[in-house]
Amino acid sequence: MKRAALVVAAVAAALVTPTANAAEPVRFATFNASLNRATEGELLADLSTPDDEQARKVAEVVQRVRPDVLLLNEFDYVPGGAAVDAFRTNYLARSQHGADPIDYPHVYTAPVNTGVPSGMDLDNDGTTGGPGDAHGFGDFPGQYGMVVLSKYPIGQARTFQQFRWADMPGARLPDDPATPEPGDWFTPEELAQVRLSSKSHWDLPIDVGGRTVHFLTSHPTPPAFDGPEKRNALRNQDEIRFWADYVTPNRGDYIYDDEGVRGGLRPGARFVVAGDQNSDPLDGDSNGIRELLHAPRVIDPRPGSAGAVEASVTQGGANGTHRGSPYFDTGDFDDESPGNLRVDHVLPSAPLVPLRSEVFWPTADDELSRLNDASDHHLVWVDVLP
Numbered sequence: 001m002k003r004a005a006l007v008v009a010a011v012a013a014a015l016v017t018p019t020a021n022a023a024e025p026v027r028f029a030t031f032n033a034s035l036n037r038a039t040e041g042e043l044l045a046d047l048s049t050p051d052d053e054q055a056r057k058v059a060e061v062v063q064r065v066r067p068d069v070l071l072l073n074e075f076d077y078v079p080g081g082a083a084v085d086a087f088r089t090n091y092l093a094r095s096q097h098g099a100d101p102i103d104y105p106h107v108y109t110a111p112v113n114t115g116v117p118s119g120m121d122l123d124n125d126g127t128t129g130g131p132g133d134a135h136g137f138g139d140f141p142g143q144y145g146m147v148v149l150s151k152y153p154i155g156q157a158r159t160f161q162q163f164r165w166a167d168m169p170g171a172r173l174p175d176d177p178a179t180p181e182p183g184d185w186f187t188p189e190e191l192a193q194v195r196l197s198s199k200s201h202w203d204l205p206i207d208v209g210g211r212t213v214h215f216l217t218s219h220p221t222p223p224a225f226d227g228p229e230k231r232n233a234l235r236n237q238d239e240i241r242f243w244a245d246y247v248t249p250n251r252g253d254y255i256y257d258d259e260g261v262r263g264g265l266r267p268g269a270r271f272v273v274a275g276d277q278n279s280d281p282l283d284g285d286s287n288g289i290r291e292l293l294h295a296p297r298v299i300d301p302r303p304g305s306a307g308a309v310e311a312s313v314t315q316g317g318a319n320g321t322h323r324g325s326p327y328f329d330t331g332d333f334d335d336e337s338p339g340n341l342r343v344d345h346v347l348p349s350a351p352l353v354p355l356r357s358e359v360f361w362p363t364a365d366d367e368l369s370r371l372n373d374a375s376d377h378h379l380v381w382v383d384v385l386p
């Protein structure tokens with residue numbers, strides 16, 4: 001069934017189903033908030049008072065959009081959730097610039113791979129240690145972490161932080177261009193330990209009025225900052241492919257979680273994939289998101305904004321060479337390279353019914369455009385009927 005027909009069928013089913021008719025829309029969102037800091041403990045210190053200007057802007061964006069379920073990427077992980085608790089108390093629970101406070105009684109955060117030492121020379125620079133040799137690029141454990149805030153209860157999480165890259169069938173393993181052997185950037189000993197996820201992959205079951213919606217969250221590595229071996233670009237594609245396999249019946253049988261339980265998502269289960277995937281369908285250094293966009297039951301609501309169009313025109317540079325419409329851009333990047341891209345995605349599954357979607361990117365004549373520099377990414381949201 002073609003994608004447009006799939007959406008029409010889902011809407012029609014909702015209109016004739018009494019429970020769906022009575023349901024309230026649920027707003028799912030993702031926001032790479034750039035609430036990462038250069039040193040361990042710095043974010044917690046910044047959030048321990050209500051005076052951090054960037055955090056105030058991030059909080060106001062959230063208060064203006066008011067998602068029901070929200071993934072924040074690039075939010076440094078602090079054991080015990082101290083940083084996210086401080087953010088809720090000192091920022092979200094306080095009015096920012098006249099916006100109504102917002103409460104999220106349910107929170108999930110957990111360790112990620114960024115900054116976790118591997119004890120191996122994964123970047124092949126002849127030394128061991130530092131961000132390039134960590135399981136995920138980072139200066140300290142938890143840098144660039146993730147957190148989910150929800151108005152609905154979050155069930156038992158399924159995490160895939162330790163899933164090994166080499167255990168993915170057909171893994172796109174990097175190749176050392178200086179040797180004749182294919183896929184030999186990592187030694188056999190390294191392959192036995194190298195993890196797929198640069199941060200983590202989480203399956204969080206959200207209880208929405210008695211129906212479970214699996215919130216599938218991640219933040220693949222940027223497909224850049226590497227050499228001819230394309231280690232990051234290849235990893236980015238396989239991190240995205242993980243979710244495509246996970247939601248496709250019989251394709252996720254190889255997957256195991258951090259508790260050792262095998263298999264992908266139960267066939268027919270409702271889900272929303274969300275996160276900064278660092279992948280644009282048409283432009284940039286990775287188009288791996290296309291594999292996920294074409295996975296069974298995945299619906300692309302194609303959120304956009306007039307602000308992104310305006311930015312593309314006024315900033316010029318590489319934006320003028322892009323194949324994709326700037327209306328769908330979510331990231332405001334260097335004008336010369338790569339330009340602005342659509343890298344942040346919220347993708348519901350049938351039989352969820354997408355009603356509205358948008359990228360929060362106000363135009364220059366909008367008073368809220370003062371929030372455009374809260375991060376180099378913009379919040380993306382989708383309203384669905386569960």
